[in-house]
Amino acid sequence: MWSILTRMRDLITEYTWFWWSSSGSNSNTVLLVGLDDAGKTTLTGRLTQNRLIQAAPSGKPSNYEVKIGSTLLAITDVGGHQQARRLWRNYMFASTRLIFVIDASNRKRLPEARYELLNILDDDEIQAMPLLILANKIDNIDKAYSETELRHELQIEKYLNVENPRIKLCMCSFTRNEGYTEGLKWLIKQPIQLNN
Ligand code: G3D
Numbered sequence: 001m002w003s004i005l006t007r008m009r010d011l012i013t014e015y016t017w018f019w020w021s022s023s024g025s026n027s028n029t030v031l032l033v034g035l036d037d038a039g040k041t042t043l044t045g046r047l048t049q050n051r052l053i054q055a056a057p058s059g060k061p062s063n064y065e066v067k068i069g070s071t072l073l074a075i076t077d078v079g080g081h082q083q084a085r086r087l088w089r090n091y092m093f094a095s096t097r098l099i100f101v102i103d104a105s106n107r108k109r110l111p112e113a114r115y116e117l118l119n120i121l122d123d124d125e126i127q128a129m130p131l132l133i134l135a136n137k138i139d140n141i142d143k144a145y146s147e148t149e150l151r152h153e154l155q156i157e158k159y160l161n162v163e164n165p166r167i168k169l170c171m172c173s174f175t176r177n178e179g180y181t182e183g184l185k186w187l188i189k190q191p192i193q194l195n196n
């Protein structure tokens, strides 16, 4: 009985959070990064139309506008292939918040994802930017890392074990529409520096 109530509460949260008001700036630029195939396009489909969209072949950066309460997010997806990754840093300077999507079920590519993530976290010039890590595809239950394993594998414990962490890790599944709303709510509430 309790699990049914919990599931109902989760469902209501997942489908109504768009209308919740938020504190913070009225306009925010969010850069969406992560390796190719992590689920970035799937997330933008969820956020803009709340449905699964067919991923277009990687190419030009894509821009999306998402209204969350009183907060308008301008989300840019630059792509995740090697060539696109070189652009991430340039786009970061025009952004106020970051989302890093990881395929939590792809153990083979975890070192590659960790390398790119730590590059961002250790970059002195973007230290102040809040960063949400969305560990996607946890519906692949046989392969997906647990949250504890992932914190360890990504070597992000030191960034999380502080009083006011600038990063947050959320375990989620975009196809199941689960697990990412709490992270987005956290992200838009973080104080931002406009002149990063
Ligand atoms: P990208 O934009 O980061 O490159 P995409 O990634 O959004 O194009 O997603 C890559 C593949 O992962 C897609 O599969 C997509 O359906 C799948 N995917 C996205 N989110 C999830 C999820 O939560 N769970 C699972 N199991 N798969 C997911 P295809 O087959 O179309 O390439």
Ligand code: MG
Residues within 6 Å of the ligand: 040, 041, 042, 055, 056, 058, 079
């Ligand atoms: Mg894509």
